[in-house]
Amino acid sequence: MEKNKKKGPQKDSGKESLSRRKFFVSAGNAAIGIAALGSLGVTLDFLSPKVLLELPRRFVVGMLANMQPNSVTFDAEHRLIVFRDKQGYFYALSAVCTHLGCIVEWKETGIPGHPEGVIACPCHGSIFNKTGDVIRGPAPHSLDRFKMYLEDEKIIVDMTETVSEEEMILKV
Numbered sequence: 001m002e003k004n005k006k007k008g009p010q011k012d013s014g015k016e017s018l019s020r021r022k023f024f025v026s027a028g029n030a031a032i033g034i035a036a037l038g039s040l041g042v043t044l045d046f047l048s049p050k051v052l053l054e055l056p057r058r059f060v061v062g063m064l065a066n067m068q069p070n071s072v073t074f075d076a077e078h079r080l081i082v083f084r085d086k087q088g089y090f091y092a093l094s095a096v097c098t099h100l101g102c103i104v105e106w107k108e109t110g111i112p113g114h115p116e117g118v119i120a121c122p123c124h125g126s127i128f129n130k131t132g133d134v135i136r137g138p139a140p141h142s143l144d145r146f147k148m149y150l151e152d153e154k155i156i157v158d159m160t161e162t163v164s165e166e167e168m169i170l171k172v
Contacts, residue, residue, distance in 0.1 A: 092168070
């Protein structure tokens with residue numbers, strides 16, 4: 001009888017079989033590669049600048065012809081309420097409550113004692129009159145009032161400049 005004298009792994013027609021050891025080495029190398037790419041991505045994200053683009057603080061809120069007397073315009077993007085009273089005068093108030101920074105809402109129907117309309121905080125119950133003064137707390141002070149300009153029939157609000165109640169009126 002002839003005994004097969006070859007010992008060890010046998011090869012089939014020139015093809016190398018994948019051993020268990022080679023499989024685990026390949027899987028380990030793939031895992032290391034994936035982890036390296038992930039850490040490179042996190043590192044690049046950390047090193048890239050985090051730019052916070054802010055809205056311009058001076059902007060056109062509308063055209064004079066488009067804003068009718070006795071109207072209220074809410075600008076959600078700039079968090080602003082623009083009033084045009086019956087005489088046609090303009091003024092702008094911040095829509096950010098001075099209590100905890102909630103966005104206030106214009107209530108045209110008003111409340112008892114203030115039927116002309118009020119500005120109300122839906123979160124904590126602060127109430128402001130049409131000119132931004134506190135009627136009922138917990139807000140500690142009135143809403144910010146902003147300077148307004150008229151240029152080329154455009155109504156412009158400058159949120160960099162807060163003004164007093166006497167200075168907030170834009171007469172057109």
